[in-house]
Amino acid sequence: MTHPLRLGIAGLGTVGVGVVSIIRRKTALLSARAGRPITISAVSARSRNKDRGVSLDGYAWEDDPVALARRDDVDVFVELMGGSDGPAKAATEAALAAGKDVVTANKAMLAIHGHTLAERAEAEGRVIRFEAAIAGGIPVVKALSEGLAGNSVTRVMGVMNGVCNYILTRMESAGLPYAEVFGEADRLGYLEADPTLDVGGIDAGHKLALLAAVAFGVRVGFDDVELEGIDRISVEDIGQARDLGYRIKLLGVAQMTARGLEQRMSPCLVPAGSPLGQLEGATNMTVLEGDAAGQIVLRGAGAGQGPTASAVMADVIDIARGCRIPVFGQPAATLKRAQPAKSVAPAAYYLRMALQDRPGALARIATVLGEAGVSIDRMRQYGHDTPTAPVLIITHETTRDALDRALDGLGRTGVLENDPVAIRIENV
Amino acid sequence: MTHPLRLGIAGLGTVGVGVVSIIRRKTALLSARAGRPITISAVSARSRNKDRGVSLDGYAWEDDPVALARRDDVDVFVELMGGSDGPAKAATEAALAAGKDVVTANKAMLAIHGHTLAERAEAEGRVIRFEAAIAGGIPVVKALSEGLAGNSVTRVMGVMNGVCNYILTRMESAGLPYAEVFGEADRLGYLEADPTLDVGGIDAGHKLALLAAVAFGVRVGFDDVELEGIDRISVEDIGQARDLGYRIKLLGVAQMTARGLEQRMSPCLVPAGSPLGQLEGATNMTVLEGDAAGQIVLRGAGAGQGPTASAVMADVIDIARGCRIPVFGQPAATLKRAQPAKSVAPAAYYLRMALQDRPGALARIATVLGEAGVSIDRMRQYGHDTPTAPVLIITHETTRDALDRALDGLGRTGVLENDPVAIRIENV
Numbered sequence: 001m002t003h004p005l006r007l008g009i010a011g012l013g014t015v016g017v018g019v020v021s022i023i024r025r026k027t028a029l030l031s032a033r034a035g036r037p038i039t040i041s042a043v044s045a046r047s048r049n050k051d052r053g054v055s056l057d058g059y060a061w062e063d064d065p066v067a068l069a070r071r072d073d074v075d076v077f078v079e080l081m082g083g084s085d086g087p088a089k090a091a092t093e094a095a096l097a098a099g100k101d102v103v104t105a106n107k108a109m110l111a112i113h114g115h116t117l118a119e120r121a122e123a124e125g126r127v128i129r130f131e132a133a134i135a136g137g138i139p140v141v142k143a144l145s146e147g148l149a150g151n152s153v154t155r156v157m158g159v160m161n162g163v164c165n166y167i168l169t170r171m172e173s174a175g176l177p178y179a180e181v182f183g184e185a186d187r188l189g190y191l192e193a194d195p196t197l198d199v200g201g202i203d204a205g206h207k208l209a210l211l212a213a214v215a216f217g218v219r220v221g222f223d224d225v226e227l228e229g230i231d232r233i234s235v236e237d238i239g240q241a242r243d244l245g246y247r248i249k250l251l252g253v254a255q256m257t258a259r260g261l262e263q264r265m266s267p268c269l270v271p272a273g274s275p276l277g278q279l280e281g282a283t284n285m286t287v288l289e290g291d292a293a294g295q296i297v298l299r300g301a302g303a304g305q306g307p308t309a310s311a312v313m314a315d316v317i318d319i320a321r322g323c324r325i326p327v328f329g330q331p332a333a334t335l336k337r338a339q340p341a342k343s344v345a346p347a348a349y350y351l352r353m354a355l356q357d358r359p360g361a362l363a364r365i366a367t368v369l370g371e372a373g374v375s376i377d378r379m380r381q382y383g384h385d386t387p388t389a390p391v392l393i394i395t396h397e398t399t400r401d402a403l404d405r406a407l408d409g410l411g412r413t414g415v416l417e418n419d420p421v422a423i424r425i426e427n428v
Numbered sequence: 429m430t431h432p433l434r435l436g437i438a439g440l441g442t443v444g445v446g447v448v449s450i451i452r453r454k455t456a457l458l459s460a461r462a463g464r465p466i467t468i469s470a471v472s473a474r475s476r477n478k479d480r481g482v483s484l485d486g487y488a489w490e491d492d493p494v495a496l497a498r499r500d501d502v503d504v505f506v507e508l509m510g511g512s513d514g515p516a517k518a519a520t521e522a523a524l525a526a527g528k529d530v531v532t533a534n535k536a537m538l539a540i541h542g543h544t545l546a547e548r549a550e551a552e553g554r555v556i557r558f559e560a561a562i563a564g565g566i567p568v569v570k571a572l573s574e575g576l577a578g579n580s581v582t583r584v585m586g587v588m589n590g591v592c593n594y595i596l597t598r599m600e601s602a603g604l605p606y607a608e609v610f611g612e613a614d615r616l617g618y619l620e621a622d623p624t625l626d627v628g629g630i631d632a633g634h635k636l637a638l639l640a641a642v643a644f645g646v647r648v649g650f651d652d653v654e655l656e657g658i659d660r661i662s663v664e665d666i667g668q669a670r671d672l673g674y675r676i677k678l679l680g681v682a683q684m685t686a687r688g689l690e691q692r693m694s695p696c697l698v699p700a701g702s703p704l705g706q707l708e709g710a711t712n713m714t715v716l717e718g719d720a721a722g723q724i725v726l727r728g729a730g731a732g733q734g735p736t737a738s739a740v741m742a743d744v745i746d747i748a749r750g751c752r753i754p755v756f757g758q759p760a761a762t763l764k765r766a767q768p769a770k771s772v773a774p775a776a777y778y779l780r781m782a783l784q785d786r787p788g789a790l791a792r793i794a795t796v797l798g799e800a801g802v803s804i805d806r807m808r809q810y811g812h813d814t815p816t817a818p819v820l821i822i823t824h825e826t827t828r829d830a831l832d833r834a835l836d837g838l839g840r841t842g843v844l845e846n847d848p849v850a851i852r853i854e855n856v
Binding site for chain 1: 446450454457458460461462463559564565566567570571574575576577578579580645701703706718719720721722723724725726727728729732734735737738739740741742744745746749750751752753754757758759762
């Protein structure tokens, strides 16, 4: 095959410009590796007359991404617009219907419509690749769907949202409250237009659901991901965690249990010295566990122009080389519907509460926990000059059900100033 | 494609048995992922009547791996015998000549004959895959040749010999001398028949040369790898390194410089808190640096039945799926001959020497270093009740040439009891 692979690129933001730049700068290298030239036929973006710092000479322009997706001179539709619905989905569907392969960085679209899109792609004999949707430059989809293809995957974990990790590490290093660091991140342009996508854990939840689909051969089920954002994490929690030898990370965990598929994306305490605990700033880490390979840890830049464009190019080159695998690693028709299971795996929890300073209050707390079946590993009440006493509890391993009973009971004691903060401890 | 992919497996040691076991246990999973059944037609090993703990029912037996490689009912020849020449090479050549694809875990064969074998494979339209040859279950060949295919790779590093890492971490934790831990490893069956393959850095050097070929698009050049084993590392060095905040690892580094390709596999001091410094036991780590993706770190089990069989299966499944890429990621004819460059990148060095206890001796040392252009960052002479004084020096960054001049000069001062120990410091 020496005829070129011709791309149509929709979306010329940071990632799109990165892809154009790689293709313009590395013509010979890409051709040698892909076995054929990789060219761009046409591009599309919202604004045509914007200086993007890269030449678009020689590429046709389309205002409408759907028209781009249908062009006769496009073999692969590269979708870098984002958004779960709207133009991204319409253009992706148009591309598949027109017999084009699709490469996308769009986790939201795939987390929500991935199964339907996979069925369409397969009906047309086309592929959809999405390495760039998860963990930036880390080839984690490839590692999982190809590198571990001989394994029964037992668990997948990851810190996969750079913004959240930036906020948490910045709160720790500067000792600043969440709201202030959030404001900083906003001013620096780190946040999505809708910041709850990041800090609410939704973006990371999309990524986890996609990895879980590949890992366990199930239909992607974002609705079944237990989501918890980082907005309730206080600088006190971060400090307490550090004193206990932990750091707080927005951690995703997907594992198949006897009761079904557990998927959660939530702040967790992880050992400060562990690979996950040592992550700084926007770096991502994924942990893949297979019954044969054991634990594979991958670390790298989770976002940014170069890393994300690198992932897009990996998918493009795979297609150029003729490597075509089903969207989620096996035919869509063979993907099972997973039975969702809520936090089945027991864990220790960190609890922080503000206790009214009166006789018997601490005893009430301890009693309620005991009645719920939650036993206490460590408990501290701090010196204070406020009307409420800060109390910190580390539980022994317990189920989420027992913990929820305990939290419910604690809320009804009448001795707490607010709902307790409960953060899972993952000793990974 | 629903016709089965039929394997012929030569070599039924740990890894071969692991592969047979996966194929027997995971029939449906493999078929779903590969898009077709994966079956075994025939096997071959030195001894037929040995209980390997896995059933070989239904597989034809061949005493001669060359005959196995040529069988009509074999699509992929899986070479798990080892050895750079002899039966492994003969059978691989026979397989290619008979139009079979090859999957191998044989780093020695490929590091030495890889280029010639790649040319043959490509002439026959066949592929040779070798994920299992490097870093066990970590899909590092895939990450490099596919995941980073859109990158100009700038550097590849890794701790890739589990035995060496086991010996070094055991020396540290138990405070035992090299010879004693080496004996332990021997009794535990960890060592190759020729242990210099491991402790001399040869095995790890083979792996580095293969990664460098893929990373930089060059002909594999094991002869150009600067090799240094771990046998000169003393428990004192390990202790001193720890006091300085470092650990000693057998680290491979390959990087393209203006003067040519630098490839070295040698003991290095790495920061104790860094991902490389934290590696324990037989765990491997590879670090890939690309101009777009940035730094990608991969960690996992570097050896063992499950991990290595997992890597073999990844290659087999790729072939079953129709993913066929050139042996070293681009056609053999396009691989350049690299100009070898000896340790061009400057570094700080750790020097330890036994100084004769007489006036002016330390001054001599300092003078010789200064004359060679090596400046001293830190120097310590320890209290002692021996005729020689232990002296420890950390240099500022220097070139290997300057260091070699200094070592040569030190040897001629007549004030040292032995040749100095010099270990590179890599702040990675």
